[in-house]
Amino acid sequence: MTGPQNVGFRIPIDSNGLQVNFCKNPVCPNFGRPADVERQPRGFQQASSQDVYIVAGASDNLHIKCRRCGESPPIKNNLAIREEIERMSDYLKPDQEPTCPNTSCDNRLIGISTPKAYQSFGKTRSGSQRYRCRLCNTTFSVSSNPSS
Secondary structure (H helix, E strand, O other): OOOHHHOOOOOOOOEOOEOOOEEOOOOOOOEOOEOOOOOOOOOOOOHHHOOOEEEEOOOOOOEEEEOOOOOOOEOOOHHHHHHHHHHHOHHHOOOOOOOOOOOOOHHHHOOOOOOOOEEEEEEOOOOOEEEEEOOOOOEEEEOOOOOO
């Protein structure tokens, strides 16, 4: 739970709306209801304003305990989970279409599938397709085997 984004909070703050620190018991009324990240008042006089979870455990093994059902899921780092979701779903993102490699050319934002922006310009010795940009006349090739 360490990190500059979590200083002063009792559980890690959400990461772009992702908060995984809640009761995991599907029959509990608190299921899916996130724990409050703010520090809670102590004592019985403040019971009505207290969170529905208690943070417990040693600093290296913190968990939240649901006051309704007693479930005690471990506290997870939301940012780390968000990063892992993005890493695992990278293969779902479409491959970026090749464009003109000249950074000062306007076609650097237009893919090779745009017919009026590029012309086929033969092949390389290895068999890769070569293109020429119609704006700046830069030639470049696109590998026929992108995994190599």
